[in-house]
Amino acid sequence: MTITTDQAKAVIEAGETKAVALGVPMNIVVLDAGAHLKAFLRMDRALLGSIDVAQRKARTSALFRAPSEAIWDYCKPGAPAPGLELSNGGLAPFGGGLPLIGREGAMIGAVGVSGGSVGQDLEVARAAAAALIP
Amino acid sequence: MTITTDQAKAVIEAGETKAVALGVPMNIVVLDAGAHLKAFLRMDRALLGSIDVAQRKARTSALFRAPSEAIWDYCKPGAPAPGLELSNGGLAPFGGGLPLIGREGAMIGAVGVSGGSVGQDLEVARAAAAALIP
Amino acid sequence: MTITTDQAKAVIEAGETKAVALGVPMNIVVLDAGAHLKAFLRMDRALLGSIDVAQRKARTSALFRAPSEAIWDYCKPGAPAPGLELSNGGLAPFGGGLPLIGREGAMIGAVGVSGGSVGQDLEVARAAAAALIP
Amino acid sequence: MTITTDQAKAVIEAGETKAVALGVPMNIVVLDAGAHLKAFLRMDRALLGSIDVAQRKARTSALFRAPSEAIWDYCKPGAPAPGLELSNGGLAPFGGGLPLIGREGAMIGAVGVSGGSVGQDLEVARAAAAALIP
Numbered sequence: 177m178t179i180t181t182d183q184a185k186a187v188i189e190a191g192e193t194k195a196v197a198l199g200v201p202m203n204i205v206v207l208d209a210g211a212h213l214k215a216f217l218r219m220d221r222a223l224l225g226s227i228d229v230a231q232r233k234a235r236t237s238a239l240f241r242a243p244s245e246a247i248w249d250y251c252k253p254g255a256p257a258p259g260l261e262l263s264n265g266g267l268a269p270f271g272g273g274l275p276l277i278g279r280e281g282a283m284i285g286a287v288g289v290s291g292g293s294v295g296q297d298l299e300v301a302r303a304a305a306a307a308l309i310p
Numbered sequence: 311m312t313i314t315t316d317q318a319k320a321v322i323e324a325g326e327t328k329a330v331a332l333g334v335p336m337n338i339v340v341l342d343a344g345a346h347l348k349a350f351l352r353m354d355r356a357l358l359g360s361i362d363v364a365q366r367k368a369r370t371s372a373l374f375r376a377p378s379e380a381i382w383d384y385c386k387p388g389a390p391a392p393g394l395e396l397s398n399g400g401l402a403p404f405g406g407g408l409p410l411i412g413r414e415g416a417m418i419g420a421v422g423v424s425g426g427s428v429g430q431d432l433e434v435a436r437a438a439a440a441a442l443i444p
Numbered sequence: 445m446t447i448t449t450d451q452a453k454a455v456i457e458a459g460e461t462k463a464v465a466l467g468v469p470m471n472i473v474v475l476d477a478g479a480h481l482k483a484f485l486r487m488d489r490a491l492l493g494s495i496d497v498a499q500r501k502a503r504t505s506a507l508f509r510a511p512s513e514a515i516w517d518y519c520k521p522g523a524p525a526p527g528l529e530l531s532n533g534g535l536a537p538f539g540g541g542l543p544l545i546g547r548e549g550a551m552i553g554a555v556g557v558s559g560g561s562v563g564q565d566l567e568v569a570r571a572a573a574a575a576l577i578p
Numbered sequence: 579m580t581i582t583t584d585q586a587k588a589v590i591e592a593g594e595t596k597a598v599a600l601g602v603p604m605n606i607v608v609l610d611a612g613a614h615l616k617a618f619l620r621m622d623r624a625l626l627g628s629i630d631v632a633q634r635k636a637r638t639s640a641l642f643r644a645p646s647e648a649i650w651d652y653c654k655p656g657a658p659a660p661g662l663e664l665s666n667g668g669l670a671p672f673g674g675g676l677p678l679i680g681r682e683g684a685m686i687g688a689v690g691v692s693g694g695s696v697g698q699d700l701e702v703a704r705a706a707a708a709a710l711i712p
Contacts, residue, residue: 210626211626236627238626239625239626239627240625240626240627241625250696253655256672256673256695256696256697257670257672257696258650258654258663258671258672259663259668259669259670259671259672260631260670260672262634262663262664262668262669262670263627263630263631263634263668263670264627264630264631265630267627
């Protein structure tokens with residue numbers, strides 16, 4: 177099972193709605209379960225540098241089936257896997273990437289958000305991911 | 311002037327509508343005038359390999375302010391710029407990428423489409439680009 | 445649906461058996477439906493340069509849901525998509541990559557073979573892919 | 579002397595057996611003495627992100643003829659070679675990569691394992707490497 181086009185649109189739209197509410201223009205990425213690009217939207221005035229960051233967050237989540245910031249527990253100073261963030265072309269081990277969970281409870285893709293503070297990015301990612309919860 | 315989020319959504323939607331009419335699932339990319347990703351949609355069952363091809367077509371168009379296939383006239387056998395297609399990380403010098411023209415007549419971005427035959431891709435790209443024409 | 449470990453092993457083993465019968469050491473790659481590495485075997489004395497070639501063939505097949513050589517019809521001299529082979533990090537538009545089809549008829553992965561002549565590579569790829577046919 | 583196909587299969591199989599015993603699906607990579615891919619297996623449900631990590635661990639071991647985590651002593655904070663982990667396309671200076679030693683005591687390749695905790699990865703790598711000890 178991987179995410180459908182309709183689901184991806186709903187994720188993007190829910191993220192955009194939250195970003196508008198926060199007043200922060202965001203880049204929002206949806207990947208499928210194989211970490212391939214499914215949908216993307218850059219809101220007007222969102223930072224150019226955040227296009228890549230949003231994609232890395234989503235990719236980090238899809239590849240490790242975890243929130244992007246969970247990777248930091250493995251590679252932060254003193255943690256058991258220093259340099260893990262260098263793998264897979266460069267991970268983004270901080271908040272804003274979340275797995276997307278389908279109705280059967282399996283990961284069907286991932287969302288990545290970047291453009292504001294890490295806290296704002298995560299808030300938008302959560303709102304986006306919640307679009308798949310019935 | 312560069313493309314707005316609303317314009318990008320309209321371009322994607324017009325392309326998707328045409329692709330549905332043709333019965334061919336497509337990857338549709340919108341870049342801004344600086345060749346940076348603005349919006350993207352992969353329709354269900356569109357080829358994974360076409361994600362990159364669609365992006366290259368749009369990038370080729372945005373970078374050279376021309377339909378992607380126009381590059382071929384410069385790099386085809388006997389033409390004056392052999393290898394031009396190797397520049398910029400690899401161009402896609404065939405149909406399916408088009409500049410997006412704003413109301414003042416200037417290029418505000420580009421669209422790239424891939425998933426069907428070159429003729430189908432170009433047809434969808436034209437329908438997508440036409441969404442900006444009042 | 446994507447290929448299982450047991451299926452991947454059966455594909456590799458069937459390819460190896462055919463390569464032994466031909467007397468040509470091969471590199472055999474199995475990717476899943478998302479073009480991610482699932483299994484690999486380099487037979488003794490197989491060419492080092494064929495590791496990458498086998499992976500590109502399998503990747504070409506997985507990304508375009510087609511035998512790798514089918515891409516050549518689109519990018520050969522006079523064909524409508526010159527330079528298509530430059531996409532996706534470089535395709536291998538010649539024989540030796542095949543989609544792997546599961547019991548429901550959908551693509552569940554791809555196999556890529558390199559080490560001999562293109563004809564030998566394709567023969568081994570066919571034997572490998574046939575391991576999934578009940 | 580470099581690892582043979584039969585030896586590589588034995589290494590993969592011993593690693594898989596240990597991973598099954600631990601109940602953690604793993605990616606297991608075998609490289610030859612020249613750090614070229616010899617064999618690979620991704621067990622069902624192993625993390626996609628660990629394909630690359632397992633390869634980096636094995637590569638780190640093969641390139642420096644040492645357990646992958648030994649590199650950390652050179653590049654950790656205060657150590658004499660900061661940034662060493664950025665060399666060679668990015669090393670993985672943490673546990674799970676081990677040299678494979680042949681009967682004459684020389685390195686004939688390396689194994690890399692990723693998918694669980696660093697401790698689990700190392701345990702599987704040790705079991706895999708032990709397959710070559712008569």
